[in-house]
Amino acid sequence: MPYFAVTLRRGVFWHYLEQCDPAGVLPDRGSPCTDRPRYGVRRPLVLVYARGRRIAVEASHIVTDGTGALAFLRRLLGYYAEELGGADADRPDDAPTPEDLAIEEQYASRVYSGRGLPPPPVFSRAWHLPGARLPRRTYRATVLRYDIACVRERAGSFGVTLTDYVLAVFLYALQHRYHAAGVSRRRGRPIRVLVPVNMRPAVGSGTMRNFFVYIMIELDPRLGRYELDEIATTVHHRMRVELDPRSLHRQLARNVHAERQLAIRLIPIFFKDVILRTVHRMRGETVNTASLSNLGGVTLDPAADELVESFDFIPPRSPVTGVNMTMIGFRDTLTVGFGSSREDRDVETEVARAFAAEGCLARLRTNGR
Amino acid sequence: MYCTRCGVELENGLTRCPLCGGADLSENASFVADLPEYEPLPEDLQERRIGRVYRRILVLLSGTAAAVVLITDLLDGAGGIGWSPIAIAGIAAGFLFAILPTFRLRLSLNFALDVAVAGVLLLAIDRLEDGSVDWFVGIALPILGTMLVLLLGVAWAIPRVRGVAKPAVILGAAAVLCVVTDLAIRADAGQALVPGWSLVVVVSVGPAAAFLVLLQHTVLSEIDLRRRFYL
Numbered sequence: 001m002p003y004f005a006v007t008l009r010r011g012v013f014w015h016y017l018e019q020c021d022p023a024g025v026l027p028d029r030g031s032p033c034t035d036r037p038r039y040g041v042r043r044p045l046v047l048v049y050a051r052g053r054r055i056a057v058e059a060s061h062i063v064t065d066g067t068g069a070l071a072f073l074r075r076l077l078g079y080y081a082e083e084l085g086g087a088d089a090d091r092p093d094d095a096p097t098p099e100d101l102a103i104e105e106q107y108a109s110r111v112y113s114g115r116g117l118p119p120p121p122v123f124s125r126a127w128h129l130p131g132a133r134l135p136r137r138t139y140r141a142t143v144l145r146y147d148i149a150c151v152r153e154r155a156g157s158f159g160v161t162l163t164d165y166v167l168a169v170f171l172y173a174l175q176h177r178y179h180a181a182g183v184s185r186r187r188g189r190p191i192r193v194l195v196p197v198n199m200r201p202a203v204g205s206g207t208m209r210n211f212f213v214y215i216m217i218e219l220d221p222r223l224g225r226y227e228l229d230e231i232a233t234t235v236h237h238r239m240r241v242e243l244d245p246r247s248l249h250r251q252l253a254r255n256v257h258a259e260r261q262l263a264i265r266l267i268p269i270f271f272k273d274v275i276l277r278t279v280h281r282m283r284g285e286t287v288n289t290a291s292l293s294n295l296g297g298v299t300l301d302p303a304a305d306e307l308v309e310s311f312d313f314i315p316p317r318s319p320v321t322g323v324n325m326t327m328i329g330f331r332d333t334l335t336v337g338f339g340s341s342r343e344d345r346d347v348e349t350e351v352a353r354a355f356a357a358e359g360c361l362a363r364l365r366t367n368g369r
Numbered sequence: 370m371y372c373t374r375c376g377v378e379l380e381n382g383l384t385r386c387p388l389c390g391g392a393d394l395s396e397n398a399s400f401v402a403d404l405p406e407y408e409p410l411p412e413d414l415q416e417r418r419i420g421r422v423y424r425r426i427l428v429l430l431s432g433t434a435a436a437v438v439l440i441t442d443l444l445d446g447a448g449g450i451g452w453s454p455i456a457i458a459g460i461a462a463g464f465l466f467a468i469l470p471t472f473r474l475r476l477s478l479n480f481a482l483d484v485a486v487a488g489v490l491l492l493a494i495d496r497l498e499d500g501s502v503d504w505f506v507g508i509a510l511p512i513l514g515t516m517l518v519l520l521l522g523v524a525w526a527i528p529r530v531r532g533v534a535k536p537a538v539i540l541g542a543a544a545v546l547c548v549v550t551d552l553a554i555r556a557d558a559g560q561a562l563v564p565g566w567s568l569v570v571v572v573s574v575g576p577a578a579a580f581l582v583l584l585q586h587t588v589l590s591e592i593d594l595r596r597r598f599y600l
Contacts, residue, residue, distance in 0.1 A: 142388065144377065172596025349375045349389040361398055364377040366387050 003104050003208065004046040004072060008062055013269055017045075017063070025050050030367045032058060033317045033339060034137045039053075046072065053079075053309075061210060061316060066295050066326075067198050068208040074300060081303035083107050084352040109255050112203045117253040123216060123287040127189040129174075129322045130181050132343040140340045141314045142348045144362035146355065150332040154358050158229055160236040163327070166336065167193060167239075167357075170292055170325050171219045172328035173350035175231075178221045180346075188222040194288040199252065202245055213251035215242035216288060228354070284319035290347075297329035312365070315339040323347045336362070370394045420471045431464040454497050461488040480520040488513045507557035515549040532589050537581035544574040 006017040020042045027166050028051030035047075035058075045060035046069070057076065059069035103111075134140065148162075155165035174191045196212045205211060216239050219226060226234075241247075260262060267275070308330070314337050315324035326337040338348045352362055370379050374391035376398075383391045434455045442453030465486045469479055487507070495505040519542040526538045544567075551567035564571070 345388055352375040352377050352388060361371065362377045364372075364379055364386075364388055 003101070003213055004063065005044045005057075007042050007044060007065060010269060013265060013267070013272075015062075015269065020044055022045055027051065028054065028056055031137070031139050032056065032314050032367075036141045048076065062333075063210075064208055065196070065198070065210045065212050066293055066313065067200065067212075068210070070295055070298065071208060074298075074304070077300050077304040077308065081301065081307055084307070085303055103205075103207060104209055107209065108199070108203075108205050109252050112199070112205065112249075113252040113256040114218075114249055115253070116232040117250050119254045119257075120247075120250045123192065124282075125189055125286050126192040126198065126218075126289045127178060127183065127221075128286075128320065129177060129342065129347065130290060131322075131346075133322070134341050134343055138341075139317050140338075140345070140367060141312075141340075142338040142340065142345065142364070142366040143312045143314075144336045144338075144348075144352055144364060145310065146334045146336065146357070146360050146362050148329055148332050150360040151334050151355075154360060155232075158232040158236075160232045161239075163195075164236045164239055164333070165232055166233045166294075166327050166334075167195065167217060167292050168228060169351055169354045170290070171217070171231050171235065172226075172228050172354050173347055174289060175219060175221050175226060176350050177346055179225065183221075185222050190218050190220045190222075192216050192218045192288045194291040196291070196293050197243065197248060199248065202248065213248050213255075214291075215239070215248075217242070228358075285318055290321050291315065291318075291324045293324075293326045295326070295328040311335060313337045317341055325351070370396060371398055424468060427464055427468050431460055435460050455494055458490055458493045458497070462486050476524045477521050480524060481517060484513055484517040484520065487516075494509055504557065508553045511553045512546070512550050515546060519546055530585075532585045533581045534585040537578040537585075540574050540578040540581070544571050544578070547571070 003017075005020055005022045007020040008355050010018050017261060019043075023044050026047055026049050028049035030051070032049075045063045047058045049058060055073075055076070057069055057073045059072070064072070076127040096229075110263045151165065152162055155162050158165060160168070171191060171193060174193070178188075178191060189346045194216055195212050199211050199213055200206060217235055219231060219234070265273075293313070293315055295313055299305075299307060311330040312335055313326040313328040315326050317339060318324060318341070322342045323338055323340045326339075328335050328337070336351070338351075340348065352364075355362060370383070370387060371394065372375065372379060372386035372391050373393045373395050375386060375389040377386065377388055379386060381396070384394070386394070386469045402583075438460065439450070439453050442451055442456075443449070445451070466483060467485075469482055474482070491509040491513070492502065492505050495502050495509070523538055523542050527535055530538060547570040548564055549568040551564050552562055555565070556562060
């Protein structure tokens with residue numbers, strides 16, 4: 001897959017990707033997502049790390065999203081299993097065809113975005129967790145592994161899906177942190193969780209590059225306290241409304257329309273960087289308290305499946321939100337992952353306590369001390 | 370082993386939960402039913418804490434600055450206290466300006482108190498100079514009075530106008546203040562009550578404020594620029 005061995009370059013009007021040599025397998029130092037891509041460093045934006053019995057793929061969002069990175073990892077595991085089994089790993093039918101590469105060059109959002117659609121709603125600033133941050137280049141990954149049957153049974157008791165239920169628990173935990181922080185009504189803001197939505201199934205695309213939009217699920221703690229069942233019901237209905245394909249396509253249109261405008265295209269990259277950094281600071285992650293990415297259930301080829309014990313999914317580091325959450329299923333285990341740049345572990349603890357109070361106990365793995 | 374505070378199962382060999390720091394571990398999961406309810410802190414506690422710390426820092430900084438000024442004045446060789454009361458009055462005024470917002474008063478009351486503090490400071494300076502209150506009554510008092518009226522007017526108007534009409538209101542108030550200042554100085558000097566330099570301010574600020582009001586009511590009320598540029 002040559003489009004994963006690319007590095008970021010700076011042009012006159014746009015940044016662009018340039019093919020580079022693969023970096024090989026790097027030693028995993030235990031602090032994921034801290035080695036940010038930099039200009040002028042000819043290093044791929046997708047890296048493979050190894051440590052003991054663990055293989056980690058770290059992908060920059062510049063190149064791909066969680067689904068693309070997972071596809072890469074699955075293919076890597078397939079090759080690895082075949083090498084262990086003595087088979088020829090370099091199968092010719094695995095190489096991307098010219099048609100595959102042509103689709104990747106076009107960028108799926110551009111291909112599938114409709115013209116003339118109204119832009120999605122603009123959100124106000126959301127509440128953010130107070131407290132001290134970890135030093136630079138440190139990132140705490142926390143993983144809670146649950147019996148998926150237990151979580152599914154609890155979700156079923158509320159009449160919601162697994163994702164709805166986990167998101168409700170996350171909002172419930174954030175609500176506790178909000179009230180524990182003693183935020184006044186005057187200074188208070190809504191708690192909003194950003195949920196990325198994979199657009200590939202909606203349009204029948206198999207692109208390996210970024211192809212997702214997001215929905216926002218909101219809880220306003222200024223209105224009072226919500227119980228878990230109330231949050232689960234709200235999340236369930238809100239998700240159904242937001243997941244309407246017509247609504248999702250509005251975001252595709254928004255993402256693409258800005259770069260189609262001639263005036264924006266003609267701005268030199270230096271000014272674009274300054275403007276977009278300001279816009280991102282004002283309108284980017286300030287509108288959500290945290291994010292929840294769900295990669296769904298992972299299945300592997302039988303040969304690779306025998307080799308793998310578990311899957312973890314760590315969200316990228318965010319300078320604004322502090323703690324983000326992920327979920328991924330493998331066999332009978334649901335892994336809830338956290339990536340945190342905050343000194344305290346209050347949110348992770350609250351989520352674990354909320355699940356425990358529901359009768360689901362987790363096995364804990366973390367790189368923090 | 371399970372942590373009885375957060376309910377997670379720990380890796381073998383750990384004596385403390387890496388998640389919540391709890392050292393109360395259990396070999397089975399029977400503790401789940403006894404997980405305690407959360408005890409939320411009272412509302413506004415965080416703001417009150419921040420306000421308290423901020424006020425302490427202000428007192429410390431202002432007190433230190435006043436002490437340094439007084440000691441410097443005493444040691445500068447002139448003999449006794451000379452210029453330091455004026456400097457200390459300035460520090461005290463700065464302290465009051467900074468500390469007033471922490472009491473979360475109504476905006477109009479805050480403005481009135483700010484003007485009162487400025488008035489007391491100017492009165493003190495005038496008195497300390499030569500024992501009289503000549504320029505305070507002639508110049509400072511009309512300016513302070515106008516400033517108070519304008520601040521109250523701006524505080525009333527700002528929530529009632531939209532978009533770029535807000536800076537237009539502020540520009541208009543600043544222009545009026547300049548005119549009053551100009552006239553007060555001329556009246557105190559015994560000159561004719563005709564605007565001088567303030568006329569230049571009015572001529573430059575007036576069209577800008579009018580442009581902003583027109584822009585808001587003719588263009589921006591019809592077009593949302595944030596949506597237009599997909600922000």
